[in-house]
Amino acid sequence: MYVKKLWKLINTWQFLATIAVLVVVAGIVILCVFPKQVGRIIADLFTWFIAAIANPDTAVVNLKHTVLGFFPESWRPWLSHVCNFLPIVAVFPGLFALITWAERKILGRIQNRYGPNRVGPYGLLQPIADGLKMLSKEDIVPRAADKVLHFLAPIVLVVSALLVYSVLPMGRNMTPANLDVGVIAFFAIGAISEVAVFIAGWASRNKYSILGALRGVAQMISYEIPLVLSAVTVVMVVGTLSTSAIVHAQGGGHWFVFTPWGFVGFLLFFIASIAEVNRSPFDIPEAESEIIAGYHTEYSGFKFAIFFLAEYLAAIALSGLGVTLFLGGWQAPGLEWLAAWLPSWIAWVPLVIDAIFEYIPSWLWFLIKAMSLILLMIWVRGTLPRLRSDQLMGFAWKFMLPMSLINILVAGIWYKMVEGTTARWQGVGAWLLSAAILFACYWALSTFGFRQVVKKREYRDSEGKLIATA
């Protein structure tokens, strides 16, 4: 047994060693043929590295400019757009792999078991093993399936999931496509994923797929309304649809989540985003015990992996949008208001913490916040049971929609009431009024919205005489 293991290991090392030797030989050849260019490239990269250590905030933007400098002048306009988007395709699928590992580990610990722990140290190579497994599986297309549509659906889904990242501000000056109408663009591209889900279900020509696709599309449409309406409150208060402007408006630690309408809006947005990506507790369209696998039943191998990838990418993108709209985007949390309240001998502590926060680069803040939202999604998945289809729809239309409409009203009231005050965030009356209205609405909806009229059952004996009622 150990001989077999060793043999496999030697073969792996052989493979890796061949690749390494090829790369080194290619490098030496390039070095000999183009010494001046290679020297310039190495010098530029070294300069970038030194600057990145000193100021990690602008490191990514500087890297892009450095890489652009390697290429001729005429290529730079379109190459700039490519370089804006290429890091997304490079980073976020890697993040997806990490998240799948984290999810399985965390779910395992919630369920009082270890997660994957065999494949690497702490199971860290599990995503690689999963990826290789998916790649090596046979790609089965049902004979009656619509071949073109069956092939097209996962592609449209993953393209839509990747494209929405282009309007997210991932750091200072790091929005890949700085549109003036970023928020609308996000939701428009997200709307394409519903069409893709429907195509996937229909093209499989399978009853369970069609049912799952119908349920999935109905769920996605229903939860898209509270999602967009809670984003509308932020757009209303800031006055622009541009995502980078929304992040700039939350400077100084004044994140929108710390306002009454922002808090409710954030909760609505978060719940709606869990429902949009068909995650538990809203995963009726793809639950294994309910409908096999819903709209991706008939997909095997890499196409299934693409559905999986698209779902997690959409989850990260929606978390990113939630961070942008409500949690201050790439802004570090600001604590200087605390320094004004504390006595002078301890007032320097928040300022020192602030300085540390400012050193942490803005793109790292964005990642930290988005990943904490993802962790919250994983936590919710491990904790709450699955909602039934009618409960799901009832929740969206009877609770979340009225709540988000009242939230827009309250955001308007709050904005108008604090408009006159010197510090926009200190209108106590506005806070109390907004919180009161929102709480009243929540209480009313939860008390009167979900009443179920249950008739008492009547138990009769064989002659029809009433025995008992319960």
Add this chain to the structure above:
Amino acid sequence: MDTAFAILAFITLAGAMDAVFFRNVMHCALSLILFFFGIAGLFFLLRADFVGWVQILVYAGAVGVLVLFAVMLTRHITADQPYQLFGGGLPGWIMGFGTALVVALALIWAILRDPMLARTLKEMPTSKAELLGRQMMEQYVIPFEVVGILLTAAMIGAIVLALEEARKRR
């Protein structure tokens, strides 16, 4: 600019023609969605960014899904329908093409008469969503409210129809 217009026009026309010519009704609905994307592209060419994105959000995202649902919920769609080019016979052929020709000529005449064609704008400014919103709320607020009432009436009508069906079923 012209290359972009040629490509987008080709996509739009291909989508529109395929929506009529395909045999499988699902494929027709999906090429209609492609057509909507082409129109959105033309909006972007005209520097109407907001309208273009809303076109994708509303038409490709919502109306397209509505058409797909409608196609799916009607029965006996699974079989490919045979394509009837001369379904109405020769008179149908003449009437159809004649109507299309008349409408096309009228449109072309109306467009070529437009005085806007003589003006050439060197640099078209991008329309801002804020201006659109302001105009909708100040100058065109009554048509805005009327459209809102229309949509509400349509929703209430749909709910009434569904309620009647539910009552009948019971």
